[in-house]
Amino acid sequence: MHQQSPTAGPVQIVTITPDHKFILDEKKLKEILYHRRAQGKKISLVSIAGDFRKGKSFMLDFFLRYLRAKNQKEWIGKESEPLKGFDWRGGAGRHTTGMIMWSEPFIMSLPNGEEIAVLLMDTQGTFDSNSTVFENAFIFALTLLVSSVTVYNIMHNLQEDNLQHLSFFAEYGVLALDAYHTSPFQQLTFLVRDWQFEYETPYGFHGGEEVLTNRLQIRPNQHHDLELVRSRLRQCFRKVNCFLMPHPGLKVTNRREFDGRLEDIEKDFKTQLQSLIPELFRSDNANFVKEINGEQITSTQLFEYFRTYCAVFASGELPSPKAMLEATAEANNLAAKAVSKEFYTRAMEQHCGGDRPYIHPNQLDALHQEVYRQSIEKFRCARKMGGEEMSQTYLQDLENELAEQYSNYKKHNDSKNVFAFSRTPTTFISCMVLCYIIAGLLEAIWLGGINFIFMFAFWLCFVLLSMWLYTKYSGDHAEIGEYIDYFADVIWIHGFHPVYSRCIRSAMRSVLGHTKLE
Ligand SMILES: Nc1nc2c(ncn2[C@@H]2O[C@H](COP(=O)(O)OP(=O)(O)OP(=O)(O)O)[C@@H](O)[C@H]2O)c(=O)[nH]1
Numbered sequence: 434m435h436q437q438s439p440t441a442g443p444v445q446i447v448t449i450t451p452d453h454k455f456i457l458d459e460k461k462l463k464e465i466l467y468h469r470r471a472q473g474k475k476i477s478l479v480s481i482a483g484d485f486r487k488g489k490s491f492m493l494d495f496f497l498r499y500l501r502a503k504n505q506k507e508w509i510g511k512e513s514e515p516l517k518g519f520d521w522r523g524g525a526g527r528h529t530t531g532m533i534m535w536s537e538p539f540i541m542s543l544p545n546g547e548e549i550a551v552l553l554m555d556t557q558g559t560f561d562s563n564s565t566v567f568e569n570a571f572i573f574a575l576t577l578l579v580s581s582v583t584v585y586n587i588m589h590n591l592q593e594d595n596l597q598h599l600s601f602f603a604e605y606g607v608l609a610l611d612a613y614h615t616s617p618f619q620q621l622t623f624l625v626r627d628w629q630f631e632y633e634t635p636y637g638f639h640g641g642e643e644v645l646t647n648r649l650q651i652r653p654n655q656h657h658d659l660e661l662v663r664s665r666l667r668q669c670f671r672k673v674n675c676f677l678m679p680h681p682g683l684k685v686t687n688r689r690e691f692d693g694r695l696e697d698i699e700k701d702f703k704t705q706l707q708s709l710i711p712e713l714f715r716s717d718n719a720n721f722v723k724e725i726n727g728e729q730i731t732s733t734q735l736f737e738y739f740r741t742y743c744a745v746f747a748s749g750e751l752p753s754p755k756a757m758l759e760a761t762a763e764a765n766n767l768a769a770k771a772v773s774k775e776f777y778t779r780a781m782e783q784h785c786g787g788d789r790p791y792i793h794p795n796q797l798d799a800l801h802q803e804v805y806r807q808s809i810e811k812f813r814c815a816r817k818m819g820g821e822e823m824s825q826t827y828l829q830d831l832e833n834e835l836a837e838q839y840s841n842y843k844k845h846n847d848s849k850n851v852f853a854f855s856r857t858p859t860t861f862i863s864c865m866v867l868c869y870i871i872a873g874l875l876e877a878i879w880l881g882g883i884n885f886i887f888m889f890a891f892w893l894c895f896v897l898l899s900m901w902l903y904t905k906y907s908g909d910h911a912e913i914g915e916y917i918d919y920f921a922d923v924i925w926i927h928g929f930h931p932v933y934s935r936c937i938r939s940a941m942r943s944v945l946g947h948t949k950l951e
């Protein structure tokens with residue numbers, strides 16, 4: 434290990450602004466990652482993340498002691514030496530904000546003798562009352578993306594909510610990657626603080642493995658949600674392990690003047706520190722060196738990745754992560770809106786859809802008013818989370834969408850009107866003219882006796898035409914109008930249309946001299 438300069442210390446590389454945006458301090462990050470000691474070397478980044486006020490920075494200072502120690506055996510330090518490095522303190526309010534990196538890399542050797550640069554990073558605790566869901570997700574996801582080993586610091590036990598949050602953050606991180614990776618993240622170590630059940634499961638990695646196997650097991654008949662979280666975690670991380678840490682003692686947690694000295698810390702805690710930390714920094718661990726896309730990267734490459742990931746998170750291209758209540762309430766409202774809209778569409782289609790005849794505009798409007806009222810009522814009555822204020826936005830959207838649909842139905846209905854108006858009257862008027870001419874001709878050649886058939890057809894067409902006009906203009910007895918349209922269609926398709934087409938074709942042939950017109 435190389436001597437650190439006396440000025441080495443924690444450096445804020447990511448700052449969260451009061452309006453919950455983040456700023457990456459590229460200059461400071463560059464100073465660390467382009468440090469002369471790290472130049473050209475592969476890199477390992479060990480970070481700690483987890484809920485706020487759970488002793489993360491405190492733990493990181495022991496990592497620091499280990500990496501700084503010249504004598505590997507007695508790295509833990511003197512009994513009365515205060516614990517310094519990354520800033521930690523007691524109290525209930527959050528302390529660390531943004532992301533903080535140690536200003537100088539540490540040099541370690543891989544089993545093949547190659548030197549690598551090791552960096553430490555502290556992060557803002559999740560779920561304090563000041564941070565937004567975006568902040569939490571961004572910090573955690575970025576930590577997972579840039580670290581080779583991420584220590585997920587949790588309290589008391591490995592619970593379902595820890596797994597759920599982790600998978601949420603990991604999925605958010607996956608979004609920032611530009612290509613699909615089978616295991617986008619490397620090592621994740623659950624560090625369970627204040628483990629109380631030593632009588633059942635021992636401290637350390639062995640006990641941790643037992644707890645982890647139990648929690649990550651996919652059981653037959655397990656609920657799909659729980660199974661999904663577990664299978665995604667396995668896909669996202671190359672290695673997951675767990676360490677059970679004892680309580681550090683009441684002097685650590687309850688005394689204001691506690692400064693981190695070992696003499697105030699319980700023996701068990703110190704013993705476990707000595708087993709945890711050397712194991713975490715084992716250079717023969719296959720996941721210790723940072724890899725991206727299956728390639729071990731150098732510190733200068735990491736700088737570029739850091740910048741790229743931050744740019745993706747800032748671009749606004751990613752879906753904005755939402756709190757569980759907000760996301761569920763949104764899903765409820767969207768579902769209720771979809772049901773109401775579908776109800777409206779189905780009812781309108783039944784009366785004025787594509788295969789329905791034209792109806793009078795007044796009738797269409799009355800139909801719309803009624804179906805619209807019922808559809809809005811349906812939305813109001815649906816059970817939704819998020820309260821009245823939230824549902825108001827979706828109600829507004831629904832109203833706009835229904836109004837737009839109605840305007841489309843109106844246009845469609847009008848277009849049917851023009852169509853019906855041209856074909857049905859043309860057919861009946863043509864029939865009447867034809868019948869009249871035939872009756873006249875028959876009269877002229879003294880066959881007036883069979884005239885009555887054509888005069889009957891003439892008057893039939895006249896009556897049908899009058900009835901049709903009445904139904905279309907008044908909107909009453911629409912079904913009768915429909916039957917008349919149908920009757921006219923039959924006459925048109927089987928009577929006039931073939932004759933017209935034949936006439937037009939032969940006329941064209943005589944003009945163009947028997948060219949192929951089929
Ligand atoms: N119960 C408990 N408390 C601890 C442990 N280790 C440290 N602490 C105490 O927890 C308090 C918070 O320590 P920090 O290291 O500042 O906690 P943090 O997680 O970094 O907090 P934020 O920076 O606010 O997210 C201090 O008073 C520590 O003495 C532990 O293992 N168990």
Ligand SMILES: [Mg+2]
Nearest residue numbers: 489490528529
């Ligand atoms: Mg902290």
